[in-house]
Amino acid sequence: MKLQFYFTVIFSLTSILTRSQELSQLNVEDIYKNLCASCHTSSAIGGSLKDGKWKYGGSDEEILHSIKNGITEKGMVAYSSVLTDEQIRAIVVYIREMESTDSVESTELDISDKVLETRYHTFKVETLTSGFRTPWSIAFLPDGSKLITERLGPIHLISSDNRLDSIPIKNTPKVIFDGPEGGMMDIALHPDYEKNGWIYLAFADGWRDEMGKSWSQTAIVRGRIRDHQWIDQEWIYKSDLKFYMQSGAHYGTRIAFDDGYIYFVIGERGVMGHAQDLNRPNGKIFRLHDDGSIPKDNPFIETPEIPKGIWSYGHRNPQGLTIDSNHNVYATEHGAQGGDEFNLIQKGKNYGWPIITHGINYNGQPITSITEKEGMEQPLVHWTPSIAPCGLTQYIGSLFPNWQNDFFVGSLRAQELHRLRVINKKVVDQEIILKGIGRIRDVRTGPDGYIYLLTDEPARLIRLVPSEKKGE
Numbered sequence: 118m119k120l121q122f123y124f125t126v127i128f129s130l131t132s133i134l135t136r137s138q139e140l141s142q143l144n145v146e147d148i149y150k151n152l153c154a155s156c157h158t159s160s161a162i163g164g165s166l167k168d169g170k171w172k173y174g175g176s177d178e179e180i181l182h183s184i185k186n187g188i189t190e191k192g193m194v195a196y197s198s199v200l201t202d203e204q205i206r207a208i209v210v211y212i213r214e215m216e217s218t219d220s221v222e223s224t225e226l227d228i229s230d231k232v233l234e235t236r237y238h239t240f241k242v243e244t245l246t247s248g249f250r251t252p253w254s255i256a257f258l259p260d261g262s263k264l265i266t267e268r269l270g271p272i273h274l275i276s277s278d279n280r281l282d283s284i285p286i287k288n289t290p291k292v293i294f295d296g297p298e299g300g301m302m303d304i305a306l307h308p309d310y311e312k313n314g315w316i317y318l319a320f321a322d323g324w325r326d327e328m329g330k331s332w333s334q335t336a337i338v339r340g341r342i343r344d345h346q347w348i349d350q351e352w353i354y355k356s357d358l359k360f361y362m363q364s365g366a367h368y369g370t371r372i373a374f375d376d377g378y379i380y381f382v383i384g385e386r387g388v389m390g391h392a393q394d395l396n397r398p399n400g401k402i403f404r405l406h407d408d409g410s411i412p413k414d415n416p417f418i419e420t421p422e423i424p425k426g427i428w429s430y431g432h433r434n435p436q437g438l439t440i441d442s443n444h445n446v447y448a449t450e451h452g453a454q455g456g457d458e459f460n461l462i463q464k465g466k467n468y469g470w471p472i473i474t475h476g477i478n479y480n481g482q483p484i485t486s487i488t489e490k491e492g493m494e495q496p497l498v499h500w501t502p503s504i505a506p507c508g509l510t511q512y513i514g515s516l517f518p519n520w521q522n523d524f525f526v527g528s529l530r531a532q533e534l535h536r537l538r539v540i541n542k543k544v545v546d547q548e549i550i551l552k553g554i555g556r557i558r559d560v561r562t563g564p565d566g567y568i569y570l571l572t573d574e575p576a577r578l579i580r581l582v583p584s585e586k587k588g589e
């Protein structure tokens with residue numbers, strides 16, 4: 118028995134070594150299938166690696182340690198001589214992904230009338246409006262009505278009693294929407310909206326060439342709405358046309374205002390290296406005056422080649438952005454497979470993508486084995502496996518006093534609402550508030566103190582309403 122066991126180990130080791138040449142070509146899924154899967158099902162000698170149970174420790178570091186050094190006395194060889202550090206790290210992320218896909222509930226939670234108890238508040242979920250498709254963002258008008266953008270282009274008016282107006286806003290900018298991403302995205306009111314009426318839109322701007330291919334880039338305009346018409350449009354940001362791309366990916370984006378400035382995001386548009394290339398707008402967070410002019414104290418103002426609106430760089434695809442009362446800018450960012458981030462955005466700083474990341478590529482190829490580097494910022498929190506964070510708000514309101522100043526992060530993939538408490542620029546507390554209600558596309562604190570969510574699949578506007586604890 119024992120002899121046969123060693124035999125198996127030696128046999129599998131030599132067959133691994135002869136294959137190591139090809140290994141560098143393989144993606145992580147193939148590596149896993151070839152090297153690991155045979156011993157790691159629930160009925161095999163190594164046991165399942167997806168059941169969330171860990172004998173030798175379940176942190177990323179401990180799993181990494183198990184793979185690198187093996188569990189030799191039980192029959193698993195040390196893989197440090199077979200696989201590179203990058204590959205081993207990619208496998209850890211891959212194991213984490215498997216763990217989560219097995220556990221994510223895909224069924225839609227029947228939320229109406231359900232009282233949900235969380236650490237600091239008990240609440241109900243109320244569905245307000247549906248009837249639109251793939252919503253992206255919501256803005257609250259002073260009279261209690263709301264504006265909702267739909268990815269395909271239309272902007273809808275929702276009355277103060279939450280009825281969907283049958284007539285969408287006309288003459289809004291044409292958007293490019295070819296793939297799963299792009300189209301009409303963020304909508305935000307100028308902080309002095311009541312005086313100036315300005316509404317800002319972020320969208321995929323572009324054109325279709327004679328071959329039928331579309332060229333696009335994230336752009337920002339402002340305008341006003343009167344009688345269901347988009348009027349008075351002005352450009353706030355439009356890239357040089359040489360930066361328009363055929364890619365339909367990673368536009369970002371969100372808009373946030375602070376003290377006369379507008380911040381917004383352009384994702385790296387699917388070309389990783391562009392995030393580090395300061396000569397391009399891709400993979401950057403921008404800061405401009407609210408009229409689109411360039412602030413004199415922006416970090417790269419002295420360098421002629423660099424687009425002068427750039428505030429920070431090294432971003433992949435941020436889709437959550439908010440600014441607190443102390444002018445701290447926070448953003449959430451989609452990583453690749455794993456490595457989603459919550460960042461404090463600071464002037465001129467490099468957020469590392471794709472040189473450092475806690476995630477791997479979707480095709481399973483490792484991007485890099487390093488997760489930190491001198492001169493590059495670390496996220497305040499990173500999520501592996503991916504939750505696909507979208508929408509970010511800081512709660513300031515009276516209905517949920519124990520959540521005051523906490524951040525709420527929506528998620529597409531995990532269909533979760535996360536609450537983060539930040540003290541002294543550190544996340545000290547994290548809680549999943551809601552799960553399985555559909556992909557959360559936007560999360561906002563309403564002026565009335567409710568927390569509003571936009572979900573797609575199913576597309577609807579919902580809100581969290583404080584409730585008494587069960588049995589009280």
Ligand code: HEC
Nearest residue numbers: 152153156162163171172173174180183184188191192193
């Ligand atoms: C020849 C069989 C075999 C192969 C191939 C193998 N393992 Fe294992 N593995 C084991 C055994 C046996 C254990 C110890 C199980 C126990 O003690 O219950 C183990 C343990 C582990 C653990 C620790 C699990 C825990 O509960 O803490 C990890 C992680 C792991 N293996 C990952 C891998 C990965 C990744 C690969 C592929 C690169 C791999 N293994 C290939 C047999 C194998």
